[in-house]
Ligand SMILES: [Zn+2]
């Protein structure tokens with residue numbers, strides 16, 4: 001028996017990287033897989049060659065030995081070990097077909113263990129959005145949500161079998177959920193074609209759900225939105241998701257809040273921010289101004305000489321914190337309101353003011369810029 005050229009088999013260069021070899025192998029394994037080429041002896045032979053080539057080239061140590069001229073046809077190197085290591089082989093196939101395979105005869109790693117009872121499965125989680133106003137987000141609200149979901153079929157109680165009958169153990173796989181194809185070394189285990197791996201079949205499907213065990217429906221809930229939610233908050237409703245399969249628990253429903261903006265308050269994390277216009281005179285000589293809070297108004301002191309952008313905060317006047325840690329704050333940002341036009345009288349007074357307030361506030365930046373230029 002001639003020494004096989006594994007590189008030619010996989011169609012890769014002798015200098016190919018491990019990644020390139022893996023890629024080539026996957027492509028060929030898919031193309032020649034017995035499942036895709038039933039009763040095609042030539043494809044089966046090619047498939048075995050590809051497997052053998054990858055068994056050697058896919059392993060760094062074996063590849064080195066092979067490159068040095070070692071490893072004989074059909075041998076697996078490593079001093080004549082009897083059984084081949086099917087680890088890598090099984091892993092790759094599970095990637096290819098989305099199922100674990102037992103390789104040489106169902107070892108402890110086989111996913112489809114012998115079983116007669118179908119396994120329960122938790123239902124999927126669902127997610128839906130609700131739009132609420134800014135006030136609802138602050139105060140909390142009870143809002144209706146409708147979510148499309150699957151529920152356990154009321155006729156068959158989720159079994160999928162016509163009432164009075166029961167699913168039976170699959171006659172093809174005897175409930176194991178898997179079928180084996182081929183012999184010995186290259187025996188391929190795959191999900192049972194009759195029962196799709198569930199291990200049971202329904203002889204008389206339920207008329208309501210046609211054997212699915214679940215029906216599609218629109219569920220309506222009234223959701224309590226807690227006070228203080230933000231745009232994008234997720235509220236979990238335990239057990240309100242999709243029904244479980246074969247008696248499994250239901251999933252959860254997540255309600256995501258979409259909060260419309262307020263024309264006054266802007267949300268900043270746990271706090272709110274409000275822009276408060278003040279007049280030039282209020283900024284200069286100070287004042288006491290009325291500002292809005294969430295439930296009423298409060299008075300705030302503007303200190304004499306307040307710059308535009310100065311922030312004052314009222315602690316504990318903000319929205320409820322979702323973690324139960326009390327309430328956030330409201331930040332008031334003073335912005336000097338500069339009139340676009342002045343009356344004749346105002347213009348005269350501003351002229352007078354200009355004469356007495358005649359310092360140059362740009363002196364420092366000009367001086368420092370000039371010093372740098374030198
Ligand atoms: Zn049903």
Ligand SMILES: [Zn+2]
Nearest residue numbers: 170173192195
């Ligand atoms: Zn079966």
